[in-house]
Amino acid sequence: MSQPLLKVVDLFCERDERTLFDGLAFTLAAGELMQIEGANGSGKTTLLRILSGLSNDFEGEIYWRGELIAKMRDEFLSSMLYFGHQPGVKGMLTPVENLQWYSAIHPALSEEKILAALDAVGLKGYEDVPCHSLSAGQNRRVSLARLYMNTAKLWILDEPFTAIDKRGVAAKEKWLAGHVAAGGSVILTTHHDLTSCGPVTKINLDQLMGT
Numbered sequence: 384m385s386q387p388l389l390k391v392v393d394l395f396c397e398r399d400e401r402t403l404f405d406g407l408a409f410t411l412a413a414g415e416l417m418q419i420e421g422a423n424g425s426g427k428t429t430l431l432r433i434l435s436g437l438s439n440d441f442e443g444e445i446y447w448r449g450e451l452i453a454k455m456r457d458e459f460l461s462s463m464l465y466f467g468h469q470p471g472v473k474g475m476l477t478p479v480e481n482l483q484w485y486s487a488i489h490p491a492l493s494e495e496k497i498l499a500a501l502d503a504v505g506l507k508g509y510e511d512v513p514c515h516s517l518s519a520g521q522n523r524r525v526s527l528a529r530l531y532m533n534t535a536k537l538w539i540l541d542e543p544f545t546a547i548d549k550r551g552v553a554a555k556e557k558w559l560a561g562h563v564a565a566g567g568s569v570i571l572t573t574h575h576d577l578t579s580c581g582p583v584t585k586i587n588l589d590q591l592m593g594t
């Protein structure tokens with residue numbers, strides 16, 4: 384069997400003296416999509432922040448391609464896209480300007496690719512409107528356009544479909560399915576039922592909650 388992309392061993396995390404998970408272990412293969420489930424406050428966001436390197440407040444080990452992430456952080460970070468709760472969109476900038484800013488700290492992207500990404504998320508015609516004049520769902524779409532511009536192997540997505548309408552969700556699910564079919568991997572949280580992503584591995588944090 385080929386080596387997993389990501390391997391989590393004996394992960395323990397507590398917040399406010401409450402154990403969120405203890406002994407959490409799983410592997411994620413290339414081409415696998417994993418959904419983290421659990422009640423509000425069960426630790427889904429906390430887990431995704433740990434996996435993406437944004438939080439070090441945990442015990443246990445996380446491996447990327449067989450090596451401890453802590454020992455090859457730069458390589459891991461360049462292979463991973465994290466999409467957090469906040470859209471991370473600057474209101475004073477237009478969608479095009481936001482994505483230009485994003486592409487400046489990532490592999491440079493042509494304006495053509497940025498416009499294609501905005502078209503793909505349904506924002507054709509809004510390219511030059513300041514984001515503070517867009518709706519919550521449209522701002523979320525600007526942020527999601529990063530997925531259409533990114534070549535990272537692993538996508539870690541926290542509630543990517545929040546504020547997105549039904550048609551938008553179906554289109555994004557297809558995009559995730561395409562990423563996975565091309566050998567990429569996805570770990571996400573969502574309260575939506577995933578219907579168009581293909582096989583989904585599920586981990587439920589409620590069953591791992593301490594007392």
Ligand SMILES: Nc1ncnc2c1ncn2[C@@H]1O[C@H](COP(=O)(O)OP(=O)(O)OP(=O)(O)O)[C@@H](O)[C@H]1O
Nearest residue numbers: 398399403421422423424425426427428429430572
């Ligand atoms: N920085 C922090 N300091 C202290 N406690 C925190 C911190 N971040 C989260 N928590 C606590 O950890 C628990 C898990 O929070 P988390 O945001 O991971 O849950 P969640 O499963 O993502 O919830 P939701 O479905 O509501 O988004 C909560 O009880 C929260 O209060």
